[in-house]
Amino acid sequence: MQTPLLQVKHISKTYKLNKGWFKRESVEAVKGVSFELNRAHTVAVVGEAGSGKSTLAHLLAGELELTSGEILLHGQNLATTERQQRCMDIRLIPQKPSQSLNPRQRVGDQVIAPLTMYRTLSQELRQQKLISTLRDVGLLTEHAEYYPNMLSSSQRLRVALARALIVDPEVLVFDQTLSAMDVTMRAQLVNLLSSLQQSRGMAYIIIGHQLSMIRHLASEVLVMQHGEVIERTTVATLFSEPQTDYTQRLMHAYKELTQGSS
Structure with a gap:
């Protein structure tokens, strides 16, 4: 039996909060979350x-430490993987990509930065990789010389995507990245992400509530409430037969928004 690309096993995150003199309170932000993800598949x-x-997104990307549980890539526990390799294997696209860009630095320098940091390549090979990655996300070679404020919001998102892709990750995590887009941008991004997934074989984890995009991109959905997964289902079942009361309310609100109340 083939090992899944990514295995998330009972991961939890607990924060300790100070509540005055000698008092601390434990808050469980994520409680025992488990799932698996295969190559070229998407879970929402x-x-x-x-x-x-x-919190789950940042745990998966290695930006927060687990309180308990483990995350495995190709069957290997990422806790034992070198930090440099971990940063290349799973990349996070932040909630507000435009704000993650340095307004004083050219686009090309920002896209190529992870490649310079994590891989040893000649200057010529780095430039070739930069140009091919910009083209992969629908940008032009000359965009490398632009500053972020010279680009549209859609183009800045593509820059953030290129910066993640340039080190050839196996998993991309989108932390509510898709939430603030208009209809045209969402359609363009669905097509772009589908194309990239087919050509590169990457797996996606999409965090958010844009159900219209999730419907087109994901095959499986995890529904979270109070840090726990309360429902795990296929996209088809989510839209046709949601099981929990919370998920039913979520789908009812989505249908009212897209179809109007009856």
């Missing part, structure tokens, strides 16, 4: 604000 994670979605 949905839930209300404060459900633990973003």
